[in-house]
Amino acid sequence: MTSLCIVFDRLRTEEKMLQREADIIGCQTTMLDAKTVKINTETSGDDLRLGDVVLERCISYFRGLHVTAAIESMQVPVINTFDVASACGDKMIMTLRLKRGGVSTPETNFAFSTEAATDTFDECGYPLVIKPVIGSWGRGVIPIRNRDTLDAILEVRTVTDGPFDRIYYLQEIIENRGGDVRDIRVITVGGEPIAAMYRRSAGGFRANVALGGDPEPCDITPEMAELASAASDAVGGGILGVDMMEDYRDGGTTGDSQLVVHEVNNTVEFKGLAKVAARNIPKAMVEFAKRYARK
Amino acid sequence: MNCPECDAILSIPDDSTEGEIISCYDCGADYEIAGRDGSEVKLKQAETIGEDWGE
Ligand SMILES: Nc1ncnc2c1ncn2[C@@H]1O[C@H](COP(=O)(O)OP(=O)(O)OP(=O)(O)O)[C@@H](O)[C@H]1O
Ligand SMILES: [Zn+2]
16 A cells, blocks of 8 residues: 655645545555654654655745655655756746746746846846746736836845845746736646646736636647646656746737746646546546655 | 634634634634644644745
């Protein structure tokens, strides 16, 4: 019997669904609150009752990443791996991986000081979208359309002055998204796309700041499937949420769109999508974990 | 059980377990279930959203 451990720091519907499905497929499942973990260099996987495989589901990225490092050093397989988690956790690293993997992604500029960020705008012009390299749910993702906005944002960053405030991630804006601001979220498990949904904007720039309406299922086209698998390969595989946008720039208003990947998520949320998806998402995830377990 | 913040009655589902978050409908405070002993539920202040929180 495979024993599976789910590491969490906030027990959400997702973690409970994973636990239930793991029990159903016959795993021996334990739940481990990362906030209660105390370890040292001598700690073994058995001490923590990690079992044969771990699903890392922390909502705090750095907490999850460090716990993952510890678990890997105890030689227990963890999904996602440290390498994948660290690539997805920082948008700049993720974008570089996508590019290197040949995955179509918006053109993105990186700068490491306020001066260089300002120069980037002088050279590329407005608008560009700025994104914090760490963080999620669309927080701090702001289109910069003029000098005043730029100055305001640079000033705020100088004041907060966190280590990541010196990393400037400035991306071309996909302006023509077909009239309708929506993202496509594809969940991949071991490189295979298993479910997809549209995420629609509540009126603003960001499609992930949701209206609170029902999730809208999306048929996975061959183009989406191929792109999602390629994005998964580019960051190193595992269980992922691949976010795409439709870019209509070459097609005008009537023409075709092309898909671009702007984000790969490491601890994907799926409770909304699970309600409408044809496939049982948490089941696919724990089955993958079971195959991945140490024998 | 009552909300430590505003004293409103908290509705805690019977099947809720350690680690789950309970919100007070009156004042909006979030609590995490720290432990359960039969019908006795221990609460602690839930963590607030961090910069590195997300997917
Ligand atoms: N280059 C872009 N052009 C146009 N719109 C964009 C661009 N990048 C992001 N957006 C919009 O802004 C939203 C937030 O961006 P992004 O997904 O990168 O942020 P996030 O914080 O990582 O969100 P999440 O964690 O939910 O994926 C996206 O859902 C998308 O609709
Ligand atoms: Zn209250």
